[in-house]
Amino acid sequence: MLKLTASFASLLLATRLAAAQSVIAHYMAQQLYSYEDQHITADIQQAQALGIEAFVLNIAKMDYEVEKIQNVVYPAAERLGFKLLYSIDTGYDWTTGDIVTLVSATAKSNATYLWDGKPLLSSFSPSRDGYGDSFWADVKSGLKSGGVDVVLAPALIHVGAEQLKSEWQSPDGFMNWWAWPSDTADNLTTTQDLDYQAVVAERTGPYMMGVSPWQFKNLAGQAWIQNSDYLYKYRWEQAINEVKPDIVELITWNDYGESHYMIDINPIVGLDPDSTKYINGVDHTAWQVMTKYYISWFKACLGSSAAKKRSLPRDGPPTRITRPEYRDLRPNPARFDGACSTVTVTVTAGGESNTSTPASTPSSSETPASTDAPASTETPAPTETPSSTVSSSSPPETTPTQAPSTGGSCTAPAFDKDVLVWYFRIYPKDIVCTPGGTVPRNQDLVSDQIFAWAGLSAPATVRIDAGNVTGSYELDAGAHIVAIPFPTTDETPYFQIIRDGAPVVSGHATATILHSNCTYYDMNARVGQLDSVEASA
Incomplete structure (x- = not known):
């Protein structure tokens, strides 16, 4: 050149x-x-x-x-x-x-x-x-x-x-x-x-x-x-x-x-x-x-x-x-987005809780208390007892791989208030839809997860609940993505940003994870935002 x-x-x-x-x-x-x-x-x-x-x-x-x-x-x-x-x-x-x-x-x-x-x-x-x-x-x-x-x-x-x-x-x-x-x-x-x-x-x-x-x-x-x-x-x-x-x-x-x-x-x-x-x-x-x-x-x-x-x-x-x-940037369970001292993903099976904190993450102070996900009128009742599964999720690394040094620094803007953007597909990737249209190419390359992008004004815990799956993430101020696996039953996810033991942002998604009755292959993202505490019924 x-x-x-x-x-x-x-x-x-x-x-x-x-x-x-x-x-x-x-x-x-x-x-x-x-x-x-x-x-x-x-x-x-x-x-x-x-x-x-x-x-x-x-x-x-x-x-x-x-x-x-x-x-x-x-x-x-x-x-x-x-x-x-x-x-x-x-x-x-x-x-x-x-x-x-x-x-x-x-x-x-x-x-x-x-x-x-x-x-x-x-x-x-x-x-x-x-x-x-x-x-x-x-x-x-x-x-x-x-x-x-x-x-x-x-x-x-x-x-x-x-x-x-x-x-x-x-x-x-x-x-x-x-x-x-x-x-x-x-x-x-x-x-x-x-x-x-x-x-x-x-x-x-x-x-x-x-x-x-x-x-x-x-x-x-x-x-x-x-x-x-x-x-x-x-x-x-x-x-x-x-x-x-x-x-x-x-x-x-x-x-x-x-x-x-x-x-x-x-x-x-x-x-x-x-x-x-x-x-x-x-x-x-x-x-x-x-x-x-x-x-x-x-x-x-x-x-x-x-x-x-x-x-x-x-x-x-x-x-x-x-x-x-x-390059291989797929989620690594040993790494989490941003400064994240504790990650706990809990999956409940048969009335018992199975909680996992990845061994690679350092110990920290106790996670702030939070309220369980309130019932949603849109959430179908579970139809069966799910098997016990423990999983965790993390975003890809974004370390520069090719760029030469540019000098100086580029500091991310601070958030003056907390905000959460949730997104997910409504069907598991391997669902069979009837009549369904065309089966999408690459459907096996994506993950069955519920995502939350959190913009935090100060350190907080981000929690996602969906049926038998709960994920709790302690994060520093700034922008982060966290995720949990799909639940095994039809559920409407519930999201919280918790600080000092109380939710400052909370609410249900406006879409529901579905495991049946698919009539057309639909892998479009459902997307929504929460920036305040959901009013109780």
């Missing part, structure tokens, strides 16, 4: 500092068919409240999407001080002329997202002939001949870093779409990010890093899930502590079909009939609690050290990768 001279590195540093680090969100323009001003205004204001600066408009065709973007979305964004850019979906048919016409029409709008003073143009590019480097070079030249000079940062999902360097000269930057592990139980590392980033450092555009909370799809005969159990927390921390990208692109704001939306279901959006079987009534707004926290951390920590790192690629040639590389 070409080494950067000190003067060129300084120039890159100045350029990248001029373009502040941003968080943007992928937005499916196909959902706009029935949208009017009030609908897009609500989306934009919700995004702005989280610290999101722009929507990346995934556009598939020159049809109603264009009309809605130009006549509804852009006017609202201009009024609200929000930014927009295009992601051309080349899974559909495009000509260079179509793209030139589309981009030129809004290039001068004050709502167009600029990189180094130029409109930023991206793409979603599945493996398809006809949209290679020469195609995008023609797009850029066509725009330039009309007075529009763009910065191109495509998502070329089957192009590795070495190929990007040697065969793709038209991109100025790059968007890494791989925000999930790919068909593996292992968790995603930053190897591919850093390889792409090293290539982009020799160009003038941004390195854009995909971050996503979940992925599951079961429609039109396509069904899969990717391992997302601890994904959202560790992927954000990779962005903050290791990669330090120019731009984080959240995947997505509103792609319901792949289950990585972070809003409630908008009733005016027409959904595929299959997707409604795992989407209807499944509100993902609680992902926004985590999103806002990590955006504030990302922006607070990415100053000159981030820009400096982006201007200095690591030594050696980039690795040829067409899929992410991984």
Whole structure:
């Protein structure tokens, strides 16, 4: 790889500092068919409240999407001080002329997202002939001949870093779409990010890093899930502590079909009939609690050290990768997330309690007392006595594996109040559904667990109860994920944050673990938040 001279590195540093680090969100323009001003205004204001600066408009065709973007979305964004850019979906048919016409029409709008003073143009590019480097070079030249000079940062999902360097000269930057592990139980590392980033450092555009909370799809005969159990927390921390990208692109704001939306279901959006079987009534707004926290951390920590790192690629040639590389980061029972002095998981069987504290964790003071989980009217009564099982759970390690030292430190923001985000699937991964639709690929790669992301203002105990399973975790202030195994009976989980012997946050989930009556394979996450003590009945 070409080494950067000190003067060129300084120039890159100045350029990248001029373009502040941003968080943007992928937005499916196909959902706009029935949208009017009030609908897009609500989306934009919700995004702005989280610290999101722009929507990346995934556009598939020159049809109603264009009309809605130009006549509804852009006017609202201009009024609200929000930014927009295009992601051309080349899974559909495009000509260079179509793209030139589309981009030129809004290039001068004050709502167009600029990189180094130029409109930023991206793409979603599945493996398809006809949209290679020469195609995008023609797009850029066509725009330039009309007075529009763009910065191109495509998502070329089957192009590795070495190929990007040697065969793709038209991109100025790059968007890494791989925000999930790919068909593996292992968790995603930053190897591919850093390889792409090293290539982009020799160009003038941004390195854009995909971050996503979940992925599951079961429609039109396509069904899969990717391992997302601890994904959202560790992927954000990779962005903050290791990669330090120019731009984080959240995947997505509103792609319901792949289950990585972070809003409630908008009733005016027409959904595929299959997707409604795992989407209807499944509100993902609680992902926004985590999103806002990590955006504030990302922006607070990415100053000159981030820009400096982006201007200095690591030594050696980039690795040829067409899929992410991984290391084994699966949960290790001997390690728990953050500062955790005691972990106790209790499973009750036949009226007796079996309690386990892992031998690898040091002893500590007695766990604060807490109340047992109150009865929930939504919780079905156990139908059988479960067998005795003791298990514990921990998140993956997130120690940097490839990133060079960036100097300085990056301190996580403190919480001024306690908050808990719970999430889980409602069916065990090996359940048989009838008629069921398509059996999801990778269903055996995920874990049957109930998760709680806790944001703690001070040390506390986080407790999860679900039928015969109870997990109790003593944690320091900060953000943590803890989990317990699925109960063996149908149960509605109950969550508590306990401090000084009393719950300060508590409540039931609004979803129930089910072991039967599955009519469609549904591995979408149920997500909710608790930030106060649940009122007693």
